Amino acid sequence: MKIVVINAYVRENAGDAALLSVCLRQIRQAFPEADVRVAGMEDPSVHPAFEEAPNLGSIRRHVADGTVSLARRLVRKLWVGAIGAGLLLLPRPAAALLRRVLPAEARREADALAGADLVVSTGGAYVLARPGLDGHQNVFFVLLPVLLAQRAGVPVVFAPQSYGPFPAAAQRRLVARALGRSPLVLAREDVSVDQLRGCGLPASAIVRGVDSGFAFDPPPLSDWRARLGIGPHERLVGVTARRWLAPAAQDAYERALAETIDAVQATGARVVLIPQVSTDYLGDDDRIVERRIAAHCTGAPLLIEESVDYRDLKGVYGECALLIGTRFHSVIFSLTSGVPCVAIEYEHKTRGIMADLGLGAYVLPIAEVTHARLWALVAPLLRDDTGYREQLARRLPDYVAEAGRFPELLRAAA
Missing domain, CATH: 3.40.50 (Rossmann fold)
Known part of the structure; x- marks a missing residue:
């Protein structure tokens, strides 16, 4: 065949x-x-x-x-x-x-x-x-x-x-x-x-x-805490960002993320900016955006500068206590690692899938990102994410199982 x-x-x-x-x-x-x-x-x-x-x-x-x-x-x-x-x-x-x-x-x-x-x-x-x-x-x-x-x-x-x-x-x-x-x-x-x-x-x-990313579960390939130089008990918060908006709006979005990163790090947590996309194709390299965001921060966040294999990158999300994610598959990689997420929406896939999981309240459209709006979602999760994790435990297993049905559907359709 x-x-x-x-x-x-x-x-x-x-x-x-x-x-x-x-x-x-x-x-x-x-x-x-x-x-x-x-x-x-x-x-x-x-x-x-x-x-x-x-x-x-x-x-x-x-x-x-x-x-x-x-x-x-x-x-x-x-x-x-x-x-x-x-x-x-x-x-x-x-x-x-x-x-x-x-x-x-x-x-x-x-x-x-x-x-x-x-x-x-x-x-x-x-x-x-x-x-x-x-x-x-x-x-x-x-x-x-x-x-x-x-x-x-x-x-x-x-x-x-x-x-x-x-x-x-x-x-x-x-x-x-x-x-x-x-x-x-x-x-x-x-x-x-x-x-x-x-x-x-x-x-x-x-x-x-269901998005096939929910069926992506490679084995750990790296000790990401050692690579990032952080201790086993330090609280790590991930952030993903991307180029999407017109220049003035893009700058406002990046500065809002920087201000939120400063607020997160003021709690004693460390923030790592994670490049979900690192390709020269169409100039779509998250590292460029994330360097600008880091330059706006008062306290320097961690940066992943290398282009990381997609299977290896999945592991860094599992080390996080929370993700503030613009790239939606960074959100999926985190959710399937049991990590709560605040999702920044740039296409309708974000709100659609988060709503499926009963997490629609944790979505903020990219054009509406301000530090105040973002911090209103992030701060409560930094204090207590028990309810979020319970919701994930209720909804995620069935969602992951549904993502695994594709072979069965494929055989029936062929």
Whole structure:
């Protein structure tokens, strides 16, 4: 059996790497003898495999390759986009000939899709759009491999993920066409279910799932307290941050986090700024933001400066007594380690999943972050987190068990 996992991201994004890791493990659990390959955003010449699954590269990576000039990327998008449209619209014999003129990396993915028995679109939050041309092209290139597989008669399954927003009718029609033909579409929050229903998918076509990050549980790889230079009984509070807002609002958010870090450290706890994402791709490196935050602090927090393997990074969250988390998979990594979290929301996945766990009161939208609002959530947990931990004990086991159901659903859909 040949299986292609599409829409994978990069390993320096620890959350997305965890989702891909779980996806591969669960596919192999469902189909132990399968030949599994990955089509994602990593350059195959740099990373030829991910956890022993060969890396094909992808159409998306080729057209969005940040190592080439903007002009070349635009040409690639126009050229590959036109060929992709032809592959979907032309008669099959003509489409088979047209596929030969795709650039080598794009052709590898297209050939693998045509020869697969099953395609799995990995978990994440990438089936979405913004207004305008950029939003249209994002939806098109995300769904192009789905549509190519379906054109070849190959079933495509959507692992648990978030969907939307889709501001344009054309975007919603394309989403409905691609996902409406899938034997399994898993949405990881109610907001995403509503987004898909707004595209015209019937409720019966959508399965309410759980983020695969809740099934990510690698063994400890490091003594993080020794690495950070803190004692076994010192109270450690983690913080994750990211670039998201316009410059003035971003600066206000970073200064509010710095003021909150000072307040936490005034209680005698130590704060560590944790880079959940440390990639050069799209300039999305949390270490840059976290250095600025540390520079605003009166008392220096701990900084993790190296790019840490996603499996190793999971361990640092387990050492924390509390997490103030913007990157949502840092929140998931902490919750599954039994660590209370205050979550800063930048996409609807945050409030959706926290609400599922009965923790919606501990979510603050990123645009509304001030020290006063953040401290109002953090300070009570520093004094007494018993109620939070009891809520986790009640809700988390069933949630984790639900995340483990994907192999069963996969076998039924294949």
